[in-house]
Amino acid sequence: MNAPTYTLDEASRDYPRVTEVLEYVGDNWRDHPDLDTLATLAGLSPHHFQRVFSRWVGLSPKKYINALAHGTAREAMADGASVLDASFEAGLSGPGRLHDLFIAHEAVTPGDARRRGRGLSFRWGLAPTLFGPGVFLIAPRGLSALAFADPDEASAFADLEARYPAAEFVRDDALAREWADRIFVDPGDKPIPLALYGTPWQRQVWRALLAIPAGATTTYKSIAEKVCTPKASRAVGAAVGANPISWLIPCHRVLAGNGKLTGYHWGVERKRAMLAYEAARR
Known part of the structure; x- marks a missing residue:
């Protein structure tokens, strides 16, 4: 059974x-x-x-x-420690299976972003996720935002609405639930379309986030080295913080230079939970 x-x-x-x-x-x-x-x-x-x-x-x-x-x-x-010094109880890897996530990264023009959503029609709704209640913002081309209802649903939606103040919003919890199931229950092998509205710099940083494997972490400085220069760490941090799509664009995998879990828009405790969930399945 x-x-x-x-x-x-x-x-x-x-x-x-x-x-x-x-x-x-x-x-x-x-x-x-x-x-x-x-x-x-x-x-x-x-x-x-x-x-x-x-x-x-999963463990x-x-x-x-x-x-x-x-x-x-x-x-x-x-780092050179002996087996005796680094001894541990072995053979206890996680039983969970690994799901590869395929994302089709669809961006829009800077002009679209400057119009602050004028002419755009979004559907939004609330649905459960692995990491608490999620607020989904869906454009005709794909998912535009995935946030979490902290401290409440109204605050989470207001945060997303402020990104596109001139857009039209229609609530559709049933559609949000469909997206939640597609992302967290049965991702399958088809790309998950994302309709991203951001500056060219932000989209460049978000693409770098997509390259971080599940279960791995990196630093703001490392991302800056890939997209520009190590001196751009602060600007990278701002772009990471502006990421509208949690989990799928994995800004939770970026740590401070000292390895601490800092700077996550939806809470350090959620960032820790996401990393633990991925590590258990790696």
């Missing part, structure tokens, strides 16, 4: 508990906190927490903590 499907509604509901635990584990994994400790933090029984965490992350809590240890040990050995 096949296991029950884990729906987007369930994943969105579980997201707050899981992210709180991921933050704690990120600070304390070297102590190998046990299942009871993590379950208490989540406010669930150990059995229920094990099920919730494993379904959302059990123990395997996820061992994956963090494995990555740290691998880096230590690459």
